Amino acid sequence: MTGFDAYAYAEHVLTALGDPADPAAPGSLPPASGVRLYEPAAGTAGPGPAGGTEALLAGVWSALARPGALATNFRLVESGRQVDRSRWMRSRVGDGEVLHTALVPAYLHRAVERGATLVISHLEALDEHVMLLCEALEYQLHARAWVNCYITAGDASAFDVHSDDHDALILQLLGRKHWQVDTRVGARSRDLAPDSLDRILEPGTCLSVPRDTAHCVSGTGELTVHLTVGYEPYADLRDEARAAGELLGTPAPEPDPAWLAARLAMRPDRRAGASLRNALTGEVGDSTRIRWASRFPPEIRTTDDGLVVTTMGRRIRLDRRLAATIALLSRGGALTWPELVDRSDLSAADLRTLVRFGARNDFLICEG
The missing domain is CATH 3.90.930.40 (Outer Surface Protein A; domain 3)
Structure with missing residues (x-):
């Protein structure tokens, strides 16, 4: 693999976030293991092969240098509102209908220093290292996955307390970021529980946040970069089973994992690559x-x-x-x-x- 063994890196991340009491159990991996935090020992770079975090961070800088035709994957959020792209991005059409795009560094630097957050959606479409990691996580979690990147240098939160409708793995790559996560999985409350996880994430730290779990994220006043890997286990097969049950007027039981795995093998989806x-x-x-x-x-x-x-x-x-x-x-x-x-x-x-x-x-x- 280019840069690092993405599969081994993903395997280490999932093992680190699993249930240490029974690491071999099917329910020990995220999201079944719930809200879990892995913090590397002092002096180490985190889970996975050496250089994994650095390779992912290099992918972020590469995407910033060449957004190309995927300029719509970039958003700048300040005080909860999106900043118009014409202020911080320049685009032109050349070579027929190919869109050439570049960021405007001066405006972008000032905005991020003020506390704005630069969001890159689907980073896996812009960098090979990230794509390989995304594919490896999909393969091991039997899930459809995507990777978003968040860059900020302020100490405020660009987003209020919220919950997502998908499971997520957080990989801290650079700087420190403050996370508060409700330990009540499935709690969408705008008020976090008193015993919520409250931690400053250092580079190399990994965090598991199951779907519908309230959380709040803020900077620490320094340049910080983290990746959020969103994923949906067994894609939409569970929803299909529930819909079939509703159509027949009978409550559908939770599908058997073996049945789900067999159905997933029937999907035509292929990994990127050519032989x-x-x-x-x-x-x-x-x-x-x-x-x-x-x-x-x-x-x-x-x-x-x-x-x-x-x-x-x-x-x-x-x-x-x-x-x-x-x-x-x-x-x-x-x-x-x-x-x-x-x-x-x-x-x-x-x-x-x-x-x-x-x-x-x-x-x-x-x-x-």
């Missing part, structure tokens, strides 16, 4: 990075006839001898060719055949 060169030439070298192509984990069943893999809405039949390697690849992380050879129980020749087949049939992404 064109590898699919056409069959080349797989030491620098090739190999990962599962679907946005959500596949469903894998062993039958008398072989292995049935359901992914991106398709059923692929494979030889049963591939079961261990398919399970390894379907974990979701990226493996280089030497790593795959070392960890697979297949010969290098059989493994190369499988990777070529996966690239051609679009269930494996091979890059590099």
Whole structure:
């Protein structure tokens, strides 16, 4: 992966925010673990591989330098109101209908110093590091996710006490920010409970805020940057099940997790990435990075006839001898060719055949 292993970083974040009493339990991961805070030990950079926080922060600066055609993803909020973009952004049309956009640093600097907050929505569409992290979290949480960025240098709050209709993970990247979060999950009250979490988040700190949980965020008078990863577990499948129950006039029970996972494997959604060169030439070298192509984990069943893999809405039949390697690849992380050879129980020749087949049939992404 470019910059850092996003899958390992996401795995560390979720483990850090899980329930330490039973980390292996299905309900130990966010959002089931509730409002949870992970604070790195003094002198460490936070969860995940070294350099993860720095790589994400570099992605923020990259997005600021080149907003491009996604200028509408940027908002400047001051005193609870959006500042007109014409004051802090310049755009022109060139190269046909391509929009060229640049920020106006002088105005933007003054506004942020006064306490305004610069919001970048869907940062994953602007930077590869953030995109890879977003995909890794989606894969592990069985969720649809997106990443927003908040930059401020004031000590006031751009937003009053509020709650969101989605679950969120907070990653503090730079500076310190003051968070107050109601410990009563599902409480939309405008008055936070007396025992609410009240903490200054340092760089490397992670916070889990379940949906419909009231919270208030304010700066500390220094430049601060944090990411909010919004996500919806099992996308809209739960809503579909409830709607079906209402249509039939019967209360729908909570869907079984196995059923939800199987339905999610039928979604056609694919991760970003291309295997064109590898699919056409069959080349797989030491620098090739190999990962599962679907946005959500596949469903894998062993039958008398072989292995049935359901992914991106398709059923692929494979030889049963591939079961261990398919399970390894379907974990979701990226493996280089030497790593795959070392960890697979297949010969290098059989493994190369499988990777070529996966690239051609679009269930494996091979890059590099």
